[in-house]
Amino acid sequence: MSHNIRSSRSRSRSPLRSIPLFPLILAIPKSIINADFIKLQEKLASKCEVDRLHLASETNLPNFDEGFLYIYGPSLKGKIEILKSILSEIQRIIDRPTLELKILIPDNLIEALTGKGGKLLNKIQTNSHATITIVEEIKNLRERLIKIEGRSADVELAIKEVYRLIVERKSNSEPKSVLDKTSAKFVIPGECVGYLIGKNGLFTKRLKADYDVEIKIVKNEGLPCKDNEHIAMLLGKYRYVKTAIEIVVDKILEAIETTCSPISDLLVRMLIPTQMVKELIGPQGSIIKEISKKSGGAKIKVMCDTETEKMQDFTIVTIDGSRDLKQEAAIRIYEVISRGHKPSSPSSRRSRGYSPSPPTDNVSIFVTVPDALVSRLIGRNGDNVKGMMSRSRSQMSFQKQPSTELKTPENDKARLCTFTGSSSSIARGIKTLLDQIIKLESGRYD
Incomplete structure (x- = not known):
């Protein structure tokens, strides 16, 4: 059950006014949430300088006996006034000199608190005389809880300091403008960045040479990403990026399998603008x-369930299934997101519902191929290239002689391989060709 109470008071002119709205989130014991507490909530909303109080008493978390009280508003003073009243109500009920209260914080704030030997956490405990404990991760809860114990005034001070840290971390995070909203973006573990780029940037060079797409690695942007994660951003013309997604997804999954230990999952995670979530989900999904x-x-799955996630500039979308399904779904998600930044038209949108992209005429894409491998790629009587064309349903033709101006990223002689067909068939053809090249270079050609 949720209770939304809006305050009729004007917003505070606190110095925090310029900081983006971020709620103070308290975990309230369900034993406290009764008719009297609801009345207190209504009274506080009208009395204190806040924009809105939102009580989520049903959290759908197994074995979790607390609800969440979200306190919205730019005024730190108003939030602390409500906190005092809540602490007073809890102490009145338990009738003990000390109490405890949990607050919800962004997951990536845990490292800030506990890093460098817990220096910051110890400082807050020393200043407030309260005891702070990091609660173990709770299944289906992507934020983290910290438990604060002590006298009411000590708990209040500790929460106030932790909340200031949340606000400062959010306001001082790297600007989101570094992320191009129309690009295809993938969230990847930090440890697999080197493998994804390739030795001496080999994969990025091939991506640029074969697809005319650049891949830019951006360090963690804060929520919704974790501190040890990066963003792989594909930049280029829409049709080129769309064609390159298949091989990039394949490379990301390969990088995770090779470098991440233990492998918790092999989900593909895309980053989309939060304003596009409704566009992606559509009416009734x-x-x-x-x-x-x-x-x-x-x-x-769109990871935008909680209040804190809904307030972020970007949202994570996870894709699960076989490798082929992940690649295809990633391409289609990119189609929808890209369409959201272009003028709508009846042919591309039916009553705001999803419809496949209209068929396009055949296009041609050129791929550089090491000259030394061409004869084996073609095969006797063209058997190998015919097999690749059959599997990908695209046309392939090799330049007869190597170009004096064309080189591979390793500076070897190269020829052009021309692919002709639809964007999806070309993507399959290029992947098939690159797989064969890898086999040849490793001496495992079938």
Whole structure:
């Protein structure tokens, strides 16, 4: 059950006014949440300088006996006034000199508190005389809880200092403008960045040479990403990026399998503008269901359930399933997100519902291939290249002689391989060709 109470008071002119709205989130014991508490909530909303109080008493978390009270508003003073009243009510009920209260904080704030031997955490405990404990991760809860124990005034001071840290960390985070909203973005573990880029940037060079797409690695942007995560951003023309997504997803999954230990999951995680979440989901989930169906049954989840997630500039979308399903779903999600930044038209949108992109005429893309491998790629009587064309349903033709001006990223002689077909068939063809090149270079050609 949720209770939303809006305050009729004007907003405070606190120095925090310029900081983006971020709620103070208290975990309230369910034993406290009764008719008297609801009345107190209504009284506080009208009395204190806050914009809104939101009580979520049903959290859908197993074995969790608390609800969440979200306190919205730019005024730190108003939030602390409400905190005092809540602490007073809890102490009145338990009738003990000391009490405890949990608050919800962004996951990536844990490292800030506990890093460098817990220096910051110890400082807050020393200043407030309260005891602070990091609660173990709770399944289905992507934020973290910290428990604060002590006398009422000590708990209040500790929460106040932790909340200031939340606000400062959010306001001082790297500007989101470094992320191009129309690009395809993937969240990746920090340890697999080197493998993804390749030795001496080999994969990025091939991506640029073969697809005319640049891949830019951006360090963690704060929520919704974790501190040890990076963002792989694909930049280029829409149709080129769309074609490159398949091989990039494949490379990301390979990088995770190779470098991450232990491997918790092999989900593909895309980063989309939060303002596009409704566009992606569609009425009654119609668009995201259609994307799942068209991709062959990929499991797609938009990670925008909690209040803190809804307030971020970007949202994570996870994709699960076989490798092929993940690749196809990622392409279709990119189609929807890109369409959201272009003028709508009846042919591309039906009553705001998802519809596949209209068929396009055949296009041609050129790929550089090491000259030394061309004869084996073609095969006797063209058997190998015919097999690749059959599997990908695209046309392939090799330049007859190596170009004097064309070199591979390793500075070897190269020829052009021309692919002709639809964007999806070309993507399959390029992947097939690159797989064969890898086999040849490793001496495992079938």
